[in-house]
Amino acid sequence: MDTETPTFDALLAGSAPSGGYNYAFLDEVTKRAIRRAILKAVAVPGYQVPFGSRELPIARGWGTGGLQVTLAIVGPGDRLKVIDQGADAGVNASNIRRLVERTTGLPTTTETAAATVIQTRHRVPEEPLRPDQILVYQVPLPEPLRIVEPSEAKTRRMHAEGDYSKVWVHLYEDVVRQGEISIATGYPVMVNGRHVMSTTPVPRWDVPKMDRAPFLQLFGAGREKRIYAVPPHTSVVPLDFEDYPFRVEAFGDTACARCGATDVYFDQSVDDATSRRVYTCSDTAWCDRELDAQEVAW
Numbered sequence: 370m371d372t373e374t375p376t377f378d379a380l381l382a383g384s385a386p387s388g389g390y391n392y393a394f395l396d397e398v399t400k401r402a403i404r405r406a407i408l409k410a411v412a413v414p415g416y417q418v419p420f421g422s423r424e425l426p427i428a429r430g431w432g433t434g435g436l437q438v439t440l441a442i443v444g445p446g447d448r449l450k451v452i453d454q455g456a457d458a459g460v461n462a463s464n465i466r467r468l469v470e471r472t473t474g475l476p477t478t479t480e481t482a483a484a485t486v487i488q489t490r491h492r493v494p495e496e497p498l499r500p501d502q503i504l505v506y507q508v509p510l511p512e513p514l515r516i517v518e519p520s521e522a523k524t525r526r527m528h529a530e531g532d533y534s535k536v537w538v539h540l541y542e543d544v545v546r547q548g549e550i551s552i553a554t555g556y557p558v559m560v561n562g563r564h565v566m567s568t569t570p571v572p573r574w575d576v577p578k579m580d581r582a583p584f585l586q587l588f589g590a591g592r593e594k595r596i597y598a599v600p601p602h603t604s605v606v607p608l609d610f611e612d613y614p615f616r617v618e619a620f621g622d623t624a625c626a627r628c629g630a631t632d633v634y635f636d637q638s639v640d641d642a643t644s645r646r647v648y649t650c651s652d653t654a655w656c657d658r659e660l661d662a663q664e665v666a667w
């Protein structure tokens with residue numbers, strides 16, 4: 370009797386694209402349930418729709434929400450791009466891309482313009498997206514009211530009643546303590562003038578790109594079992610005060626050490642040799658494209 374333990378790679382390595390797994394890993398009933406949750410989320414922008422989050426071959430907290438949304442919506446003709454901190458080469462991004470490739474046979478890409486579906490963890494690509502593209506966010510903490518209210522029942526009620534006074538008090542206290550609104554990621558926004566929504570772990574830099582964007586934005590939180598959406602051309606307004614307006618991160622006259630770009634969101638690192646701070650584009654696909662363009666020009 371052969372008692373060899375199959376590895377995940379071996380299970381996926383069959384002759385069919387899905388290697389014995391259902392198309393896009395999840396069963397059809399699950400995918401249909403997720404698509405129903407997405408439709409409801411699109412119909413009520415910014416509202417968190419509960420869904421039956423499934424087990425996946427990656428741990429909760431590693432992007433299972435975004436991955437379930439992606440698996441439920443991809444189909445023939447799609448091309449997937451996955452980014453983590455703006456980079457396509459991250460371990461998490463590479464593994465998610467490989468899982469979709471192997472269970473669907475769909476092509477993947479690192480080029481922003483070539484993708485129909487982009488799954489992201491921390492960034493909105495620098496290159497403007499088109500109406501035919503869908504941006505899927507991996508969401509760790511979907512509830513923007515959690516910082517002011519630990520009870521799930523109470524936050525649901527606050528959303529239902531549109532009672533966001535505690536968030537405003539929180540922002541006011543922030544200004545009193547820090548002299549400005551100091552929230553770095555997950556900045557709270559008002560969606561479609563109705564629901565306060567968390568902007569996940571994207572930096573403030575990307576928040577203006579969400580407002581009246583021509584493309585569909587889907588948010589999946591696997592551990593918290595929530596899906597929400599911002600349909601195309603929907604208003605996404607950061608909560609702020611007239612005298613303390615929302616601001617994106619200021620990089621001054623910083624330029625990318627690789628491609629020389631200036632008006633982008635930067636990653637910071639320290640040069641081992643000189644101990645100096647080095648700034649490079651956080652969006653690696655953007656950086657590569659800029660470099661290619663310069664080579665052609667030379």
Ligand SMILES: [Zn+2]
Pocket residue numbers: 625626627628629630649650655656657659
């Ligand atoms: Zn660059």
